[in-house]
Amino acid sequence: MSSVLFASVVRVGDGLPLSASTDYEHDRELHDTRKHLKALSKKLPHFPDRCTFASGPYNVNFTSALGVCYMMVCLSSYPSVLAFCFLDELQKEFLVTYDSKRVAAAVRPYSFIQFDVVIQRTKHRYNSPRSLSTKINMADMQTELKLRPPYRLTPDDLQAANGFSPSRSSAKYKGIAPSQTLEPVTLPGAVSCVLSVLCGGLNLLRGVHAIESVLQCFLFAYFSVWRNVKSFLALGLVCVCNMYLFQLRNVWQILFHVAVAACMTLHTHLRRPLGKAPDYNV
Template identity: 35%
Template sequence: MDSPCQPPQTLNTTESFRRGSSSSGPSVRQLARFPDRGTVKGQELNIYFVSSEGVSYMTVCHCSLPVAKAFCFLEDLRWEFTACFNSTVVALANRPYPFLEFDSTIQKLKQQYNQSGGPALEVTLAEVQEDLRIHPPQIIDLEEVELTNGIANGHMEQGPGSGQNVRLEPVTAPGILSLVLNIVCASLNIIRGVHLIEYTFQDDYEGIWNVVAFLLAFVCCVLQCHLYLFHSSLKKHKSFTLLSAIVLCNLYLLGPRNAWQLMFHISVASLSTVLTLTRKLQDRTNDCGV
């Protein structure tokens, strides 16, 4: 279950669910492998969880929030949940839906913490700090959680540069011009290549390498457009590889093409490479929705 993330020094919406439930998702089932209290550290956000009497409570907080305050929130949440649902209801629940009505309590408790900045019910900050000092929560590696969840869902592990969760800056006017020119170059390459195939068959394949050069240049132009529009790992290496391939293909085609055509294709490829390398990732603020 996901929840919206808040600016620094605030607590997030927390969900409660039956620990190890077979229908509440792979990530929930995997909680049985973890300790009753733990922390998953991220770059800007940390995940804190507490498990008690077959129920797990989880919250996502900014890394600047004190650990004791996060666990105070979870303990207060545990008290509220225990008061609303007895062990029989929890034992009979096969899905998290019976607990949807508890969301209003979560929101009230969250608002209380965000406004007052401290515990609201039975638990005091000093008690939690002392308990954490004696029994510190186990630190869980984020990569371990991601890998386990990915395998449980039948997906491969994604690298940090996979581009699935990042967003590039908006496309600029020079970027649109570059895309249009790249499409023009790709069209010219594929038209010349396909047209040359007919003559290649008639001339006993003497011009086969010219056909290969045209088609390879066409593929590189298309890949340059894709590389500009979407984030990719090793962007710099891929950009220079595509540029080098386009330059070599056009140098080889110096016969079928004149010098001006050669300069046009290489200039367009160079412009696309520069714009691809200068297009940065969009800054993401701490305020983000689900």
């Protein structure tokens, strides 16, 4: 029996299947596992980008990237590093073959069913691990799985994916998937929130004071310049007036001296004695 049993490519946004392997094995448990895979594909935006789900003797592994999810069903004894290497190889082939615009424009299910040729070829290689020639990629994947292991989904997560409320409050996922519920605010969180508000208020006040200081400096500079201009104009006016008055004073002094000289001359002539009258009797 093969180790890699089924693989599919699904669009993350709406769970639309884009391509899948066409072979089918008549097994009750495998059929149920494929139902679980279909249910999980409907809620891919709520899961981390790398997950695994145990369903009886089988495992469902999937990884998401650039709006596309690559899913597979394998035996539970199949090594995880090989399973995710298989998904990584499918991802690289799919990204080379199809661009994001074609993926976003797909409307009908299995629009890229021709990609099944690549899936079948990759399945055949990974069903015989001894013939694999990707040991370097396997080493890289093993290191990556140690640093960031896949999140293990539980039946509660599957019930939540099917629309039922799980028994526990919520699953805390690891990775980059968004959290679905808000945790209650703790005391340190409330204190940090209050301090953040206070710091924001202080920064706002500092900004107002800074604007006020800038306006004051601008007004001071403006009035200083205007005051200097007025002083210059007043001083110039005083100088002009002083020059005019000085010239006018000089004119009056000249007229005054002329008048004084005339008066003195007239006074001298008036005080001169009269001459002796001639004698006509001689």
